Amino acid sequence: MxxxxxxxxxxxxxxxxxxxxxxxxxxxxxxxxxxxxxxxxxxxxxxxxxxxxxxxxxxxxxxxxxxxxxxxxxxxxxxxxxxxxAPLPSGRTLWEIPTLYGTDAAPQLEEAAQAAGVSPEQAIIELSSARVRVLTLGFAPGQPYTGELPPHWDIPRQQALTRSVPSGALVVAIRQLIIFTNASPTGWRHIGQTAFRTFRPTSSVPIALSPGDELCFPSITTKEYEHIQQSDLSGDGGAQRSVLT
Missing domain, CATH: 3.30.1360.40 (Gyrase A; domain 2)
Incomplete structure (x- = not known):
């Protein structure tokens, strides 16, 4: 059995x-x-x-x-x-979340790329074109664990913690990506920065994502990221969404 x-x-x-x-x-x-x-x-x-x-x-x-x-x-x-x-449930959401990769906003892109055996440029191409599933929520309200990335992204967590990454940080380890709900220490490498808010306590739908939702993280410039920060007060961080059938 x-x-x-x-x-x-x-x-x-x-x-x-x-x-x-x-x-x-x-x-x-x-x-x-x-x-x-x-x-x-x-x-x-x-x-x-x-x-x-x-x-x-x-x-x-x-x-x-x-x-x-x-x-x-x-x-x-x-x-x-x-x-x-089994087929995944219908009515799930596909989110396309604009992401600033690297720069001072996400300083561990090169380190993560090296661990995955690719160049930083190739890492951005792969990460920004990946489509991952919300596997589960945990650690902080609404915080998604998403995956899975290709096998070469099965990179280990850091041995030492990063003291803090900001809300909206996109981090990577063990073939998974996480968007951080709150500023927090982490052993995962900070490779991208979004203006997306996974937890919206004053909203009628405080938890933005659900297990089974799918996410993409298209690459944007620093200027585009700053514009989203200033203009999008919804918590979506400039994200586009569509319903999966």
């Missing part, structure tokens, strides 16, 4: 459906698709769902409701199809 997928109870608050031990595209796809399928069921006993890189978490009151009933429902849904090959 395959080790995954598997279901485990987490305390008295819910059940965790795991699709793998570590990050892979099929396991992440399965977690996102399975969560959408659960949400579509509108089960009364489920109050919330969420995903990590390779798991779906189902929140339910397991004190007043026996876990066996929900477990049976999840198991039936789990065996209804191959979730590793």
């Amino acid at each position: 395959a080790e995954y997928p598997r279901i485990r109870q987490v305390g008295l608050s819910g059940l965790l459906v795991q699709f793998g031990e570590g990050m892979t595209e099929p396991a992440n796809r399965a977690a996102i698709a399975f969560r959408a399928a659960i949400d579509a069921q509108h089960w009364a006993e489920v109050s919330e769902t969420s995903t990590s890189l390779v798991s779906t978490f189902v929140v339910a009151d397991l004190i007043n409701m026996p876990s066996e009933a929900l477990l049976e429902k999840l198991q039936e849904l789990l065996t209804s199809q191959d979730w590793y090959a």
